[in-house]
Every structure is written in structure tokens, then in C-alpha cells.
Amino acid sequence: MYLIGYDIGSSSVKVTLLEAESGKTTAATSPANEMEIAAPQPGWAEQSPQTWWDNAVIATHKILADSGIDPADIKAIGISYQMHGLVLVDKDQQVLRPAIIWCDSRAVEIGDKAFEQLGRQECLERLLNSPGNFTASKLKWVKNNQPDIYEKIYKAMLPGDYIAMKMTGDITTTPSGLSEAILWDFQEQQLADWVLEYFEIDCNLIPRIVSTFSMQGQLTRAAASQLGLAAGTPITYRAGDQPNNALSLNVLNPGEIVATAGTSGVIYGVGDKHEYDAKSRVNTFAHVNHSDTTPRYGMLLCVNGAGILNRWLKRNLAGDLDYPQMNALAATVPVGAEGLTILPYGNGTERTLKNEDVSAMVSGLKFNTHNTAHLLRAGQEGVVFALDYGLDIMRNRGIEISTIRAGHANLFLSPLFAEAFATTTGATVELYDTDGAAGAARGAGIGAGLYTDFKDAFENLKCIAVIEPNTKQTKAYRQAYRAWLDVLSIHRETEE
Secondary structure, three states, X not given: OEEEXXXXXXXXXXXEEEEOOOOOEEEXXXXXXXXXXXXXXXXXXXXXXXXXXXXXXXXXXXXXXXXXXXXXXXXXXXXXXXXXXXXXXXXXXXXXXXXXXXXXXXXXXXXXXXXXXXXXXXXXXXXOOOOOOOHHXXXXXXXXXXXXXXXXXXXXXXXXXXXXXXXXXXXXXXXXHHHHOOOEEOOOOEEOHHHHHHHOOOHHHOOEEOOOEOOOOEOOHHHHHHHOOOOOOEEEEEEEHHHHHHHHOOOOOOOOEEEEEOOOEEEEEEEOOOOOOOOOOOEEEXXXXXXXXXXXXXXXXXXXXXXXXXXXXXXXXXXXXXXXXXXXXXXXXXXXXXXXXXXXXXXXXXXXXXXXOOOXXXXXXXXXXXXXXXXXXXXXXXXXXXXXXXHHHHHHOOOOOOEEXXXXXXXXXXXXXXXXXXXXXXXXXXXXXXXXXXXXXXXXXXXXXXXXXXXXXOOOOOEEEEEOOOHHHHHHHHHHHHHHHHHHHHHHHHHO
């Protein structure tokens, strides 16, 4: 018996086939190079939803060819997706404009104005967030600036809702998804229609709500033909990438924390208290297992520039080096990169910096001292320091940090990054051989009732490495972090 999970990212689409009993996986990714993010204007970020679907089809065919299994043996489908995006379709389910994705900054002022006019405390207590630069504010931007498109909208969706629509022909969303759109009222446990009324947006544009783990539809004959799967295969799980990454690491209960360092860098901690950050520097959403009777909130901090910085360094400075070679070269330089500091921003507004749209920065560069290796090390350390800066906010919100789980992927493939992260944060890092697509597959098994419970679903998930803080380097990392904070302070004053 098999399960299949789709992880719809902004860089690529990954598909994982999971053998339910053994936990063995087969994975495929498309495209070979990162998908394009269009920026028609500074601060904008758009992608074609059709590109996500096309790459999902390609990766599915790859995985079926590699595994040689009978598609009829796949019993359920799970979907993970890049959060906070906006996809608009007409009555014929045709996309009306490119998706406005997570790192797009155009709606900041709209969200900030709504925060003030709706009432800061009202928003924080009922939405657990400011409307900020999230999906609802992006939809309002379309209404204000592209009225011809707005008039044609039948439904407004998140990226995962679009993929589910392509698979099933049905248009639905989830409470967890609506919470990331800042359209879920945690007090009333329902759609925040009062936010839509403020934005003068028709509530009928919001899809029908289904549970995160549930029968969300079946694969149509047309979709099955494109994917190479069996018609009627159920879609039984859907979640945004960060809640889903937490699920993939069996992070479901209060006090458990997960980190990811893909295109963006994220720390995600689970709690059971109705907590929020008054300045919205970290955000609280409904976790995948949230319910009225057993609340589970996911507190998330995001640094937009993580893997995207590493990719920029590779493309512009690393020549023919691959990522493992870059990691090895960076490790030849001492902690602190001999005074070279990089701020890993420049990929849209940064929540931990109060939604400021600051640029990246290289500071302390000396032509007679520094080379490519220093830049590569400073880049990885800069991401670690930016994450720890955000962690301080979470610590002040009562999140206790002793152990952090992460998938052995992306920047955590770098021994330097993993050690720098453990030593700077003071946390033990546990690495697991899993990822978002595998998590989505397990979620599908849970939603289809093929596992008896969460414990059963993760019985075969094994920790492959444990990284403890390097106490011999603690002082050096503290000094480097203080230098990084000084540069950040000066840079923000300059930006202002």
C-alpha cells in the first residue's frame, strides 16, 4: 500500500511516494532548475499556477517510472504548498492572473491600514495576527488596482487549493489555510467574514471549507490521465508548507519545535495557548491538528532570505562549485568570517523587522583579506543569526527552546550551517530523513484512516543525526552575532 505527497514550493515541486508500512520513499523533483519568480515591479513576486501543475505532472511521471508500481496501489494523496499566496479563477476554473506569492510585498500598506481601522486588539485577539501582507490583503489589492480582473473572480484560493482543484474539480479550502490568509476567526472558529466586509470583498469568493485531514475529493479522470494515477484516488490531506513540515517531523504537541531552511528560513513552534505577538513580528496560525476542543497553534517566524541567498551566492560567486563544495569551502574560514557580515534580507518585507522591506547587505569587506570562502561562510552565518534574532521574539512569548527538529535537507545539509545553528541558538538539533512531500504523504494516510493514529503514522520515522552546540565555539559565535546585530542596527537606521 502506497501514499503520495505533493509539496508545491516556489522553487520546485517535489513528489514523494511512501510505502505506508515500511516508510520507504521514492522521490522526484521538477524542474531541474528553480522555477522562475517574476517581479514586474520592485517588491512584487508572481508565479504561474499552471507551472506548478505542469511540474507536478512531470514529477509524478518520474516517480512512477522510477518505482514501477501500479498506480492503483496508491491509496491516498496529500498536498503541501507555499503559504500566503493568492490564486484567482473564473467560473470555468481558468486562472485570471499570475499568482501573487508569499514574498510579494505590494499589500503591506493595505494590511497595516486594516490593522489600525479594524482595531489592533480586535485583530490580535480574534485573528492572532495583523492582516499584514497576507492573502486577504493581497485580494484587496486586486480589487483596488485590477477591478476588471476582480469582477471576473469566481473563487480566491491558496496555492494548495488550486492544486486540489486541478485534481478533483472541486474548489475547497481549510481552516488552517484560512488562518494563514488571516481569514479565520479563532474566537468564533469560523470564517472571519468581518474582515472581508471591511475589505468590501464578497464572502462567496471564499471556497467551501473542509477539514485538514478529510475526504477532500477524488482524482478526476482528466487529472488522473495527466498525472498517470488512478481515477478516484482520494485527496485526504492539505496544509501550508510550514505546518506540514512540522507534521513531517511529528511536531504536533506543545513545546515541540521545527526549523526549515529552504528558500526562506523558518522556525515553527507548537503551543496550546491563545498567544500572539503584539507587533506581529512572529505569526500564529492554526496547526494541522488544531480543533475547538484541543487547540494547537503554530507560532511561526520567517526570514525570507535563506536558501535564496545561498542560491544567489552560488549563481554569482561560486563558479562551477556545487552546494556540497560550497559548504566545504565555507568551512575553511573561521567563525565570524574574519569580520565579514551578511544580512540575508532583500527578498520582500521581513516580518521579524516589523514588515520593513530592507535590502541585503555585505559589511566589513576587505579586499586583501576576504574571498569567496568568506562570503559563503558569512552567508550561512547571516541566515543563522537572522533566525536567532527571531527566536528571541518567540522566547519572549513563552516558547521554550531546547531541542529543534529539522529535515536533513537544504541548508541543513551543510554541517557548518547545522553546527552554527545549534551553537548560536543553544539548542540540540535533531535531523531526520524526511521532507514536506513525505509529510504530505503521511498526512494523506492519516486523513484516509489508513493509520490508527499519529503515533502509528510516524512509527518508522528515524532520527539520523544529532548536532549538539559546540561549546568550544560558543564565545566566537556570540561575538559574531553581536557584530551582526550592530550591522543590522546601523543598516535599519540607514534604510529609514
